[in-house]
Structures are given as structure tokens and as C-alpha cells.
Amino acid sequence: MSRFDPDGLKDAATLTPEKRLWCAVLFRIFQDACRKLPESADNAVKIECDQARSWLLSGQDMRIVCELAGFDPDAVRESARRMEQAGWPVIKLDVSEKTEAAPLAA
Incomplete structure (x- = not known):
């Protein structure tokens, strides 16, 4: 598992559909x-x-979501703590770098 890096989500095309889903959930909570x-x-x-802030800092199921997304829950929580200390700076996703989703199996 890796640490949470919102910029790493731009390369979502290399992830499984399930991991992309859980990454999107995690990113939305950070947003x-x-x-x-x-x-x-x-x-x-x-x-x-x-509620989003509380979930990131102490939510019980946060660990499960992080693991499903392929991130280390402790590292994600530490990222959230640093963001809290920084006053919760705005996260912007660069939508100009779109990735194509893998086709679904028939």
C-alpha cells in the first residue's frame, strides 16, 4: 500500500475499477x-x-476504505492531520487530464 497522494489519482487508468471507485470515495471525502x-x-x-473531517481523523471505517483504495490508512490519517493543521486547504483536481476508463467485460 502507498501513502495518500491526491495527485496520484490522475493515473487512475492503471487501477482496477474497484480501486478507482474507492480512490474516488476517498478523494471526495478529502474534497x-x-x-x-x-x-x-x-x-x-x-x-x-x-463529518468528512471527523471521518478522516477518527472514522472507524476509514481504514477499510483506504485499504480497498490501496492506501496505507495510517498515512492517510497523517495526511488528514497535516491538512487540519494547515487549515484544510482546498484540493483541486485537474480535470483537464482525463483518463479513459477500461472497457467493462461483457
Whole structure:
């Protein structure tokens, strides 16, 4: 297993479909945790952001998701702690580098 690196998700074409799914789940949780909330954000959005942060820092099933994605859960949690210390900086995925999905077996 490797440590979590959001930039590594750009090379998703080399992963199995299952790992790509779990990487996407993990990346989405990091995106939710690192969302910059405007003062006018409603409570539901704030709660969602707080839940993502809590899940990354202490969630019970986080370890399972990390392992299914092929990442070391302890390294992912450490990345989340560093991001928390940095004020949860915004993560942006460069969608200009699209990867083609492998065709599904018939």
C-alpha cells in the first residue's frame, strides 16, 4: 500500500475499477473536508464538511476504505492531520487530464 497522494489519482487508468471507485470515495471525502465555506453556508453544508473531517481523523471505517483504495490508512490519517493543521486547504483536481476508463467485460 502507498501513502495518500491526491495527485496520484490522475493515473487512475492503471487501477482496477474497484480501486478507482474507492480512490474516488476517498478523494471526495478529502474534497468535502477541505471545502471553503462562505459565511452564508447553510448548516447542512457545514455539518457535511465537519463529518468528512471527523471521518478522516477518527472514522472507524476509514481504514477499510483506504485499504480497498490501496492506501496505507495510517498515512492517510497523517495526511488528514497535516491538512487540519494547515487549515484544510482546498484540493483541486485537474480535470483537464482525463483518463479513459477500461472497457467493462461483457
